Amino acid sequence: MVNVSSRRTLKALVDARRGVIVPGAFNALSARVIEDLGYEAIYVTGAGVTNMHFGMPDQGFMGLADIADHTARIRDAVSLPLIVDADTGFGNALNVAHTVRTLERAGADCIQFEDQVAPKRCGHFSGKDVISTEEAVSKIRAAVDARHDPSLLILARTDAAATHGFEAAIERAQQFAEAGADILFVEAVTKPEEVRALPSRLSKPQLMNMVIGGKTPIFSANQLGELGYGIVLYANAALQGAVLGMQKALTTLRDEKQLFESGGLVAPFAERQRLVGKPAWDELERRYA
Template sequence: MSLTRTRRLRQALAGERALMAPGVVDAMYARLVAEAGFEAMYMTGAGTSATRLGYPDVGLLTMTEMVDNATRIADASDLPLIADADNGFGGPLNVRRAIQLYERGGVAAVHLEDQVLPKRCGHLSGKQLISAEDMVAKVKAAVDARVDPDFVVIARTDALALHGRNAAFDRAEMYREAGADVIFIESPLPDDLPHIAPRFPGIPLLYNMATSGKTPFLTRSEIEALGFKLIIYPNWLLLSACEAARKTLEVLKREETIASVAPHVMSFKQFFDTARMAEVQELEARYGTPENSRTDY
């Protein structure tokens, strides 16, 4: 009997190596991460907002929009999915519903943050926090709401940038005592990093390799040495794709032909292979007729 995605995530977090989870924004990126051989993936809230709305991560997406995106991503790959759940989209009862919906959608873990509504990306300025006690209530609600005991609840605090290390650590300790499975201290600077793991022995820690550059771009081994067990890379794939798309558009505008770009992009066949055309064709052959089951693509 194969292990569930939640159980595999739990086992990975208990392993010796830090778990790397590239950020994805849709089902196709999930396929690419699986093809590349990673063991987990992360649904980025900022990337979801950018791709679905064309707006930054400032709390504009609703719970159902975020859950819908997470469900589509989880359905596209058997990899454990860690998903951004913002601040739980309201109070403890909203958090309960969010956890239930994410879990039903096939997500293996979510992280909740202690920001007010509307929230902001953790690496933007202008953040505001709810009280630590209110966040404790949300963490407890999240833990109570899960059906699968292996579903992972990650508690994030944004207090470091606003109130300093001691305040962030105090909050994180309260969230651990409330039942969080993983602690996520957002936006640590290089001077903060050596102090985090010694303060929180016995619980997995999350390292956010965001693109802002506030937290340093360390190697997996360097992050492991600092005591972190989970590394998320939120928007690197999306930013890579956007830059490639911009260059393609520049060439098309300038040359008025796509000919010089064609040798440098994924081939037609590679694209449909990643989209699992072979699986579709097998099903067509099983249920369809010979004329709609051709393999010459």
């Protein structure tokens, strides 16, 4: 579903450079929770899809069909702008073009591509490597050229800091900007001074990834907004919270042999029905009965 208004909304959010927090969703219900809590945009997380639906680590196991299916389901469930994680684009520049066409049809408002060697891995894992700058730039050019709607945003991520150093990562990001990327993402910087430096070193709006337990020092969204970041990404905060919630509830059930709504470990039955829109479906059932 093409939604030009949500793409324009996302561009305005990014251009404001006020450090808007964007949580990651790993399915339609998590996206509903994010929207219900008043957030302004959603990140469709490849790591989250891989962890929650395959039970596997973020090491390149997700394919284009997987992320396209989740994007379409999330797009149908919420109206917020969607930033979609497309990993390396699932191949070469031609595959990147196909990925853009596929995810644009699925309802993405922004598509993220990274420059890792395939199979990629989480940006905060060890053992990463990146493709050549020339190939990486050509893939960003292909992404920019492939979009039907010019308001669809392209987010270019580089993991070069881990392998080639901070200065090399900045140089790559600048070349991505020159190739037409709308948003830049230098992943897994490890020093506070690097976090502080990026907004003054690159002119395009930027995303900073706050990975809970990851390699990058944690800054508050207010601090990052003051520095000039457009997006503060918490890609898997919902996922990590969901895992902890499941562990707590199921441990209590295992040990005490029962659970109650009043115990503070599970969402009430009525709240679950509200989040999935049961009242609206009930109204439709009455209308068509």
